[in-house]
Amino acid sequence: MHRIYINPLPVRIWHWINAVSCVMLALSGIQIRYVGLIDVVPFRIAVAVHNWIGFVVVANFFLWLLFYLFSDRIRVYHPELNPIKLFRECLRQAVYYGYGIFKGAANPFRLSKYRKFNPLQSLTYQIVMLVLLPIQCATGILLWDLTRFSRVVEFLGGVRVVDTVHVVIFIVFVFYIPFHAYLASLGRTPMEHYKSMFTGYEEVDDEEDAGPVI
Amino acid sequence: MARLSGGKVRRRLLSMGMIGPAIAIVLLAVAGMTGRASAGADDEKCLACHGSAGMEKQLANGEMLSLHISGDTFAKSVHGMLGCAGCHSDIDLAKHPSANNAITSKRAFSIARAQVCGGCHSDKFDQWKQSVHAALVREGNPLAPICTSCHSPHAVMKGAAATMDTVPCKACHGDIFTAYAGSVHGVLRNAGITRAPLCFSCHGAHDVKVPSAGAGMKNVCFGCHTDAIAKHEKWLPNTELHFDVVACQACHAPKAHRTVELVLYDNTAHKNASRPIGVPEFESPTGSNGSERPGLNPATLFTLLRTLNRPGVENKTSIKGRLDVSTGAEAHALAPGSEAISDCSTCHRKGAQAFQSVTISVAGPSGIPIHYGVNKNVLSSAFSIGSIGGFYAIGGTRITFLDVLLVLALLGGFGGPALHLAVRWAYRRYLNRTHHDERKG
Numbered sequence: 093m094h095r096i097y098i099n100p101l102p103v104r105i106w107h108w109i110n111a112v113s114c115v116m117l118a119l120s121g122i123q124i125r126y127v128g129l130i131d132v133v134p135f136r137i138a139v140a141v142h143n144w145i146g147f148v149v150v151a152n153f154f155l156w157l158l159f160y161l162f163s164d165r166i167r168v169y170h171p172e173l174n175p176i177k178l179f180r181e182c183l184r185q186a187v188y189y190g191y192g193i194f195k196g197a198a199n200p201f202r203l204s205k206y207r208k209f210n211p212l213q214s215l216t217y218q219i220v221m222l223v224l225l226p227i228q229c230a231t232g233i234l235l236w237d238l239t240r241f242s243r244v245v246e247f248l249g250g251v252r253v254v255d256t257v258h259v260v261i262f263i264v265f266v267f268y269i270p271f272h273a274y275l276a277s278l279g280r281t282p283m284e285h286y287k288s289m290f291t292g293y294e295e296v297d298d299e300e301d302a303g304p305v306i
Numbered sequence: 307m308a309r310l311s312g313g314k315v316r317r318r319l320l321s322m323g324m325i326g327p328a329i330a331i332v333l334l335a336v337a338g339m340t341g342r343a344s345a346g347a348d349d350e351k352c353l354a355c356h357g358s359a360g361m362e363k364q365l366a367n368g369e370m371l372s373l374h375i376s377g378d379t380f381a382k383s384v385h386g387m388l389g390c391a392g393c394h395s396d397i398d399l400a401k402h403p404s405a406n407n408a409i410t411s412k413r414a415f416s417i418a419r420a421q422v423c424g425g426c427h428s429d430k431f432d433q434w435k436q437s438v439h440a441a442l443v444r445e446g447n448p449l450a451p452i453c454t455s456c457h458s459p460h461a462v463m464k465g466a467a468a469t470m471d472t473v474p475c476k477a478c479h480g481d482i483f484t485a486y487a488g489s490v491h492g493v494l495r496n497a498g499i500t501r502a503p504l505c506f507s508c509h510g511a512h513d514v515k516v517p518s519a520g521a522g523m524k525n526v527c528f529g530c531h532t533d534a535i536a537k538h539e540k541w542l543p544n545t546e547l548h549f550d551v552v553a554c555q556a557c558h559a560p561k562a563h564r565t566v567e568l569v570l571y572d573n574t575a576h577k578n579a580s581r582p583i584g585v586p587e588f589e590s591p592t593g594s595n596g597s598e599r600p601g602l603n604p605a606t607l608f609t610l611l612r613t614l615n616r617p618g619v620e621n622k623t624s625i626k627g628r629l630d631v632s633t634g635a636e637a638h639a640l641a642p643g644s645e646a647i648s649d650c651s652t653c654h655r656k657g658a659q660a661f662q663s664v665t666i667s668v669a670g671p672s673g674i675p676i677h678y679g680v681n682k683n684v685l686s687s688a689f690s691i692g693s694i695g696g697f698y699a700i701g702g703t704r705i706t707f708l709d710v711l712l713v714l715a716l717l718g719g720f721g722g723p724a725l726h727l728a729v730r731w732a733y734r735r736y737l738n739r740t741h742h743d744e745r746k747g
Contacts, residue, residue, distance in 0.1 A: 134650075136543075139650075250696040251696065260711070267715040268719070274726070
């Protein structure tokens with residue numbers, strides 16, 4: 093067993109700011125959308141909180157983007173371009189989560205410095221970070237000042253279309269976040285991956301860091 | 307009513323070949339300057355008959371037209387200086403009174419005589435011709451006002467129409483005037499504050515437009531309330547958007563019933579679209595309250611938009627939306643600013659009163675909108691994402707289908723891991739027991 097530096101400081105800062113912000117955005121968003129059903133915070137305050145935290149998430153996204161653009165760590169986000177290989181790897185990981193894990197089988201994924209996401213994780217994060225989050229940030233900014241961005245909003249089909257996209261992605265995140273938190277507990281110990289996101293280090297078997305096992 | 311200068315009057319009268327009456331006017335004007343308000347010599351001839359109380363004439367349709375003129379009242383009026391011939395130059399004294407009854411009705415006579423008013427008051431007359439009142443006259447509406455409906459021609463006094471007691475609008479718009487009189491504007495005006503608006507201050511005296519034709523009225527409000535935007539920006543998110551899609555009175559008449567006014571809009575012509583042909587829901591208009599009958603449902607509206615934007619004319623028609631109050635009277639029941647609705651949750655909640663009534667309007671003849679009923683479900687239907695893209699209120703018109711998706715996401719997001727955890731726990735117990743049994747065996 094040895095430790096590898098898997099989560100650099102900028103990634104950890106980004107992750108926890110993003111985690112706390114996304115939870116607060118979800119809660120304030122639910123309050124904004126469901127006034128009358130949920131009345132914990134006045135609508136106006138919920139909107140102000142949602143707007144401010146939204147900008148934090150946008151700024152934080154650029155922190156993440158700049159770090160990876162100017163770091164060799166960007167390799168963790170390199171997509172698998174061979175669809176057959178991608179499908180086979182994803183299927184194997186899904187079989188592990190859906191069956192093997194119950195029998196106590198070993199995780200088919202081997203962690204390394206430049207390969208810290210399993211195939212399913214990698215695919216999911218690529219969709220979340222490169223598609224859903226940018227669209228969510230963009231639609232959030234449009235909804236923040238609809239008059240300023242009226243031409244763009246009109247081009248996209250109107251405020252109802254933009255809001256629907258924003259809400260649909262929010263719903264996807266509502267589905268994704270509990271899974272994300274739960275799957276993070278499926279390490280060697282339930283807290284292993286959580287601790288790693290604080291310390292930056294994760295323990296791996298000596299043969300694990302040798303490279304990916306396909 | 308505007309008063310013409312002496313030179314202007316002279317030019318007009320000369321152009322009408324009325325040198326004689328013009329001289330009479332000058333004489334009358336001189337008489338007026340000396341403080342004598344009395345009829346001229348020619349006018350006395352007219353008043354010899356028309357001064358008799360009860361003088362009237364039966365018209366072709368059987369109506370009785372009063373021909374009695376009070377000489378004193380006329381002489382004191384702003385038209386007194388013109389004398390009878392100023393307006394009635396078409397009367398040939400040699401053939402007067404005519405044996406023929408050329409006047410078909412009082413209404414027809416008033417409409418015909420309005421041209422005479424336009425001879426001097428051309429600016430006002432041109433404004434009137436652009437008004438909703440003139441449009442209604444052209445449509446044949448028998449109640450639509452023309453000059454003499456508001457201005458008694460033989461008794462018109464300067465400023466007579468500019469007080470709460472005498473403003474002529476209330477003769478037809480009585481319910482609106484009553485609401486206005488009880489409003490913050492009416493109370494202030496009644497208290498003698500002339501800065502407070504009267505009917506014409508907002509609607510114009512002659513170029514009266516259809517108030518519900520668009521968001522134009524907000525600019526009228528801003529005419530006096532110049533700091534309105536700055537004040538609202540301090541607390542109202544997306545202030546300008548609110549001003550665009552929410553009528554001032556929707557919040558400033560807090561007791562009014564609010565309604566959503568959708569507009570079928572022609573993006574090419576940049577005006578309200580005309581009535582779609584062959585759509586049953588557009589066959590008969592509704593009242594201002596769209597809840598009177600179901601009207602257009604979400605699927606019909608969706609199909610209608612697809613039809614109107616068929617290949618070749620894509621994006622030609624869209625639906626704009628605006629929150630307003632249900633009736634004209636309610637629009638005038640404006641409360642002091644401190645009583646205006648400022649609680650966002652009044653509208654931004656499911657089931658808010660503001661979204662229980664929906665109408666859609668198209669351009670009618672002469673540009674006057676015609677309203678049709680719309681099922682309120684169009685505001686919360688997934689079908690409307692594309693068809694009513696331009697009108698949306700967070701919470702208030704949220705799409706029900708997305709609520710269902712959110713519940714499913716919550717169930718799946720938390721239920722999935724919980725189920726996985728439970729299966730892992732159960733499997734581990736099973737494996738442990740099997741392992742234990744094997745060791746025991």
